[in-house]
Amino acid sequence: MPILTLRRAALCGLAATALLAGCATQQSLYQWEDYQPQVYQYFKGESKEAQVTALEAGLQKIHASGAAVPPGYHAQLGMLYLDLGKGDQMVQQFQTEKALFPESAPYMDFLLKHAGKGGKK
Template sequence: MKHILTTAVIALLLAACAQNKPAKNSLYYWGDFNKQQYQTLNNALTPQEQIANMEKYFLDAQSNYAKAAPGTHAHLGMLYAKVGNLAGAKTQFEMEKQAFPESATYMNFLLKNVVGEK
């Protein structure tokens, strides 16, 4: 009985330690990007507020020495396009394409159809 109790206490302590261990570092910085996407889809904030939040996201990623997550530059580019800042949109689409070459086809599509690039 003493052996079972000792094993249970050790298992409990190990479980408690495992919960306090920091989460495994992610390859990308996600921050509150998911929340920002949700707000965009639900028109919870104005485009200008969303742009300000995304610009803060990139500053946070930089201050955490982390890579911006896939889709974040494209998201900001779409927000810029929404408010008529086509130069900003183009820059963000190009940055997305550079950071994630697998997105080149879609970014080229956006450059052509959103920015009007030939």
């Protein structure tokens, strides 16, 4: 095998190793806490109060660590507040979701509009 081909192969191997090492050290953009299990519990019809408690505790941990709240976290909490008849807290959570993730504004506005027409989603 010519020396030039060996050098190219070695350089490609080093580049691949560096690329994989870079991927391995990458941290998550958001801190999820119990968000995903609570969404699952929501769809299973489990206790809304327990879900709110878990999400609120997760939110405190996220804020304490200085991490970012994932998209949908405040929206899910708002949906739970809606189900519990806590309209003021629902509005606050939907507004927070809109502020953090402007792309969610059309959906949050839709939910706010329909929540005001008598109730549940």
